[in-house]
Every structure is written in structure tokens, then in C-alpha cells.
Amino acid sequence: MIVRCEKAGVDMRLSAEATPEDIRSLHPDAVILATGSTPLLLPIPGLPECGYATAQELLAGKRAAGRRVLVAGGGMIGCEAAEYLAERGHEVSVVEMKPAAAEDVAPEIRRYMFETFRRHDVRLHTGCRITRFYEDGVECKGTDGSILSLRGYDTVVLAMGTRSSDPLSEAVSPFVPQVFVVGEARKSPGNAVAATADALDAALEI
Numbered sequence: 001m002i003v004r005c006e007k008a009g010v011d012m013r014l015s016a017e018a019t020p021e022d023i024r025s026l027h028p029d030a031v032i033l034a035t036g037s038t039p040l041l042l043p044i045p046g047l048p049e050c051g052y053a054t055a056q057e058l059l060a061g062k063r064a065a066g067r068r069v070l071v072a073g074g075g076m077i078g079c080e081a082a083e084y085l086a087e088r089g090h091e092v093s094v095v096e097m098k099p100a101a102a103e104d105v106a107p108e109i110r111r112y113m114f115e116t117f118r119r120h121d122v123r124l125h126t127g128c129r130i131t132r133f134y135e136d137g138v139e140c141k142g143t144d145g146s147i148l149s150l151r152g153y154d155t156v157v158l159a160m161g162t163r164s165s166d167p168l169s170e171a172v173s174p175f176v177p178q179v180f181v182v183g184e185a186r187k188s189p190g191n192a193v194a195a196t197a198d199a200l201d202a203a204l205e206i
């Protein structure tokens with residue numbers, strides 16, 4: 001895709017955060033905003049102070065994890081983080097509120113993911129709703145009302161969903177004739193296929 005953009009003469013500016021002023025200075029006829037999403041921070045006691053790393057920070061290499069890791073949230077992102085860590089020798093537990101983990105992962109990928117979990121002894125605590133965060137773990141409530149304390153971890157990794165991040169559309173709408181918000185900036189959680197389809201629809205409307 002990068003090569004095709006370059007061949008088509010797309011002006012790519014990397015390591016550059018687009019601000020409303022930058023966009024104004026380019027005098028565009030249309031803007032497609034594809035600014036993605038940010039991790040969801042639910043109002044659960046202890047979360048702000050517990051020193052968590054987000055799964056995205058971890059997978060991007062911006063944060064490191066200790067030996068024993070608790071992953072809070074067992075959807076696609078949490079399970080991918082768990083798989084990544086387990087394969088690198090970390091001892092990993094995952095806590096998920098739903099009855100099953102990785103429900104949003106395609107079956108053909110999920111199968112191999114669970115094989116990795118078995119091989120590396122990743123512990124899955126499903127049907128557990130986190131009610132409190134600590135620096136070294138969480139407390140959660142089972143579907144039968146039982147309380148489970150999972151403590152003694154070196155790192156808590158947060159993967160409890162995402163929310164759309166669209167900091168630009170309101171600011172640029174007054175001076176750009178056509179503004180499109182696409183991908184996870186429009187609807188999160190999403191996926192790469194939906195984001196790409198959104199982008200194509202926007203491009204065809206310009």
C-alpha cells in the first residue's frame with residue numbers, strides 16, 4: 001500500500017501530528033479523518049492508580065511487561081497481547097467478563113491462539129467481571145457472585161475495549177467543504193476490513 005501510494009504521488013508526511021491549523025494551511029477541498037481509537041478506561045476503582053500498561057502500548061514496544069502478567073480483558077486485543085507475552089516466556093493470566101475469551105477472533109486464528117495458550121499454560125478466567133484494580137492484580141466477581149482475588153502480578157495489561165478518537169472533525173468542518181470520519185474514528189471497536197471499506201466509500205464520494 002505504501003509503494004502504491006508513493007507511485008500515485010501521495011504526499012506522505014510521517015511523524016507529523018495533524019492539527020486543525022495544519023489542515024487549514026493546506027486549503028483542502030476534502031479531508032478524510034482516520035484517527036483511529038484509544039483504549040477504553042472504564043470507571044473501575046483503582047484503575048487510574050494501578051500503573052497499568054495498555055495492550056496497544058505493549059504490542060507497539062512502548063512499554064515492557066514483568067515476568068508475571070495479568071491481562072484485563074480477553075477479547076481480540078487482550079488475547080493477542082497474552083499470546084505475544086506467553087510466547088516470550090511471561091507467565092500470563094487473562095480475565096474476561098464474557099463466558100468465552102477471544103470471541104471476536106476469526107475461528108481459524110482462534111484455534112491456533114488457544115493451542116498457544118495451552119502450550120504456554122496461559123490461565124483464562126472467563127465469566128469474571130473486574131470490580132477493582134490493584135498495582136499487582138485485580139479483584140473480580142464470578143457469574144455465581146463469588147469473589148476471586150488475582151494478585152501477585154508484576155504488570156497489569158489493560159485491554160477492556162476501545163473508543164473512537166476523533167479530535168479533528170468539529171474543528172475543521174467550518175473551513176473544509178467535505179469532511180469524512182472513517183474507520184475506528186467513526187465506530188470502535190471495528191476491524192481492518194470495515195475501516196478500509198469506509199475509506200473507499202469516502203474516496204468515492206469526493
Ligand SMILES: Cc1cc2nc3c(=O)[nH]c(=O)nc-3n(C[C@H](O)[C@H](O)[C@H](O)COP(=O)(O)OP(=O)(O)OC[C@H]3O[C@@H](n4cnc5c(N)ncnc54)[C@H](O)[C@@H]3O)c2cc1C
Binds near residue numbers: 018019182184189195
Ligand atoms: C492488537 C490488535 C489486533 C488486531 N487484529 C485485527 C485483525 O486480526 N483483523 C482485523 O480486521 N482487525 C484487527 N484489529 C483492528 C484493526 O487494527 C483496526 O480496526 C484498524 O486498524 C482501524 O483502522 P483505522 O485506520 O480506523 O485506525 P488505526 O489503524 O488505529 O489508525 C489510526 C492512525 O491515525 C494516527 N493518528 C491519530 N491521530 C492523528 C493525528 N492527529 N495526526 C496524524 N495521525 C494521527 C495514528 O497514529 C494511527 O496510525 C486489531 C487491533 C489491535 C489493536
